[in-house]
Amino acid sequence: MGPMLLQGRCLGTFTGIGTLRSRRGDALLAHARKQVKKNRKQQQRGPGDEVDELGSDPGMSATRLVLENVELPAAPSPRSRPGRNEAVSPEQIYPVFAPKPGAAQSNAPWRWEDGERDSDREDEGEEASSSGASDVPKWNPRTGFMKTQADIEAEQAAAVEAAAAAAAAAAVTSGAAGAGGLAAATPAPASAAGRPGTSGLRTGSGAAAAVRATSGPVEVSLTAPGPVQQPSAASTSAPAAAPLPPASRNAVLTSALGTGFWMAVIAVFFRNYAALNSAAAMGTDPEAVAALLRWPSGFESFADVAVAAGAAAAVTAARQALLGVWGDLREATDRSNAQILTTLNPFDIVLVALASGIPEELLFRGALIPATFPDWRGAAIAAVIFGALHTSGGRNPAFAVWAAAVGGLYGAAFLVTGNIWVPAVAHVGANAASAFIWKGKKIADMEAAREAQAREAQVAAGKR
Numbered sequence: 304m305g306p307m308l309l310q311g312r313c314l315g316t317f318t319g320i321g322t323l324r325s326r327r328g329d330a331l332l333a334h335a336r337k338q339v340k341k342n343r344k345q346q347q348r349g350p351g352d353e354v355d356e357l358g359s360d361p362g363m364s365a366t367r368l369v370l371e372n373v374e375l376p377a378a379p380s381p382r383s384r385p386g387r388n389e390a391v392s393p394e395q396i397y398p399v400f401a402p403k404p405g406a407a408q409s410n411a412p413w414r415w416e417d418g419e420r421d422s423d424r425e426d427e428g429e430e431a432s433s434s435g436a437s438d439v440p441k442w443n444p445r446t447g448f449m450k451t452q453a454d455i456e457a458e459q460a461a462a463v464e465a466a467a468a469a470a471a472a473a474a475v476t477s478g479a480a481g482a483g484g485l486a487a488a489t490p491a492p493a494s495a496a497g498r499p500g501t502s503g504l505r506t507g508s509g510a511a512a513a514v515r516a517t518s519g520p521v522e523v524s525l526t527a528p529g530p531v532q533q534p535s536a537a538s539t540s541a542p543a544a545a546p547l548p549p550a551s552r553n554a555v556l557t558s559a560l561g562t563g564f565w566m567a568v569i570a571v572f573f574r575n576y577a578a579l580n581s582a583a584a585m586g587t588d589p590e591a592v593a594a595l596l597r598w599p600s601g602f603e604s605f606a607d608v609a610v611a612a613g614a615a616a617a618v619t620a621a622r623q624a625l626l627g628v629w630g631d632l633r634e635a636t637d638r639s640n641a642q643i644l645t646t647l648n649p650f651d652i653v654l655v656a657l658a659s660g661i662p663e664e665l666l667f668r669g670a671l672i673p674a675t676f677p678d679w680r681g682a683a684i685a686a687v688i689f690g691a692l693h694t695s696g697g698r699n700p701a702f703a704v705w706a707a708a709v710g711g712l713y714g715a716a717f718l719v720t721g722n723i724w725v726p727a728v729a730h731v732g733a734n735a736a737s738a739f740i741w742k743g744k745k746i747a748d749m750e751a752a753r754e755a756q757a758r759e760a761q762v763a764a765g766k767r
Contacts, residue, residue, distance in 0.1 A: 547638055547697045549645035556651060559658040566662035573670035581674050591677040595669075599722045611725045614716045615732035618709055622737055631701035638697030640741045652738045660731035663689070668714055669723040682714030709733075 550558075578596055582589040602608050626633045644652065667689045672681035690707025694700065713726035 547642040550642050552646040552651060555643055555647060555655065559655045563658040563662040566666045570662065570666040570670040573666070573674045577670065577673035585676060587677055592673045594721055595673045595677050595717070595723075597721075599724060601724060602728075603722060607720050607722050607725050610716050610720055611728040611732070614712055614726070614729035615736065618712065618729070618733040619736045619740075622705075622733075623740065625705070629701065631699055632705055635697060635699045635702035636741070639702070640738065642697055644738055644742055649739070652742070653735055656731045656735040656738065660734050661727045664713065664717075664723060664727040664730050667710060668717045668726050672714060672717065678718065679715075682711060682718055685714055686710035 574596055577592055581587065582592050602611070622636075626636060643655070647655065667685045668682075671685040671688065675681040675684050686707050687710075689710035690703045690705075693706035694703045713730060716729060717723060717726045
C-alpha cells in the first residue's frame with residue numbers, strides 16, 4: 304500500500320510540472336504571433352499613416368516647423384580637398400583666419416612659421432592701442448602657441464646670439480695666431496631685424512667675438528686667442544682607471560676571514576711537506592729546515608721585538624714616501640683602499656689586518672721558505688710569488704713590485720730571527736698603520752671640502 308501511494312504522488316507531481324510547462328510554452332507562442340503581426344503591419348504602413356494617426360486623435364495636433372534661408376554645410380568631397388603638395392592658407396583650415404568682408408586682401412604667399420604682419424591686419428571697429436601692435440598675440444596654427452611680437456623678436460635675438468657664440472667657438476678652436484682683424488658692428492636694418500638668421504654683424508676671422516643681441520646697439524667684445532698649448536706628457540698618458548665601488552662591511556670581513564682560513568690550511572699542508580720531504584727533494588740542510596718549522600710561543604728576545612717594530616716602521620715610512628712620488632703606486636693604493644676600507648670602522652680595520660697578515664706570513668714565509676730553500680733563495684721565491692698575487696682588487700704592476708719588495712723584507716726578518724711571529728706582527732702592524740693613515744687623510748679631506756662649501760655659502764649670502 305505504501306509503495307503504491309508514493310508512486311501515485313510522484314506521478315501527480317510530474318503531471319503538474321508538465322502542465323505548467325505546456326502553459327508557458329503556449330504563452331510564448333502567442334506572444335510571438337502577436338509580434339509577427341505587429342511587424343507586418345509596420346512594414347505595410349506608408350509614410351503618411353503615422354501623421355494621420357496623430358491627427359486623428361482630437362487631443363493631439365501635429366506641429367510643422369519650417370526653417371527658411373538655412374543652408375546646411377556639405378562635407379567636401381575627396382576631390383575638392385587640397386593635396387599634400389598644394390599650398391594651404393590658414394583660412395582654409397581655421398575659419399577664424401578668414402578675412403572679414405571689405406578687408407584688404409594680401410596676395411603674399413602664406414608662411415606658417417612667420418605669421419601675419421601687424422600692418423596687414425585691419426580690424427574694423429577697433430582702434431589700435433597706444434603700445435602698438437607688438438602686444439597682439441600671434442597664433443601659430445602648427446604648434447598652437449600664442450606669441451606676441453616681443454616674444455618673436457626675443458627668440459630671433461637669442462638665435463642671433465647662439466649663432467655668434469658658435470662662430471666665436473669655431474674661431475677659438477681653429478687655432479689662428481695673432482690678434483686678428485677688428486670687428487665692425489652695424490645694427491641690423493628694421494626690415495631684417497625680425498627675420499631669423501639675420502644677425503647684422505661682421506666679425507674678423509682671427510678674433511673671437513662674444514656678441515650679446517639687444518634691442519639697441521649691438522655690443523661686441525673682442526678677445527685675442529692665446530697661444531696654442533701643447534699637450535703635456537701627463538695628459539697624453541693612459542687615462543686613470545675608474546674607481547672601484549666600495550664593498551660592504553660584511554663582504555670585506557667575510558672575504559678577509561675566508562681567505563685567511565684557506566691560507567692557513569694551505570700553510571699547514573706545505574709545512575708538513577717541508578718536514579717530510581723538503582730536505583731530501585731540494586738537497587737542503589735538514590737542521591735548517593727544522594729550525595724554520597718550529598712553533599715559538601711568541602717573541603723569545605728583545606731582538607725579536609726590535610726587528611718586528613723596525614720592519615713595520617720601515618714598511619710604513621717607505622710606503623708614505625713612495626706614495627708622494629710614485630703615481631702608479633698611489634693610484635693602486637687609493638683604488639684598493641677605497642674599495643676595502645671605506646665601510647670599515649677602526650675595530651674592523653684591526654680585524655682585517657690580523658686576518659690577512661698572520662695567514663699570509665704563515666704561508667709565504669713560514670711554509671714556502673722551508674719547503675724550497677731555508678735561505679735567501681727561498682725568501683726570494685716567496686717574495687716573487689707574494690708580489691704576483693697582489694695584482695687584483697684595483698692593484699696594478701706597480702703595487703705588485705712594492706708587495707714583492709715588502710715580502711723580501713719580511714723574509715729577511717724571518718731568516719734573521721727564525722721566529723715566524725716576527726714577520727707576522729710586522730705585517731699586521733704595517734697594514735693597520737697604513738690603513739689608519741689613509742682613512743685619516745680621507746676624513747680630513749672631507750672636512751676641508753665641507754668647510755670650503757660653508758665658506759662659499761657665507762660669501763654668497765653676504766653678496767646677496
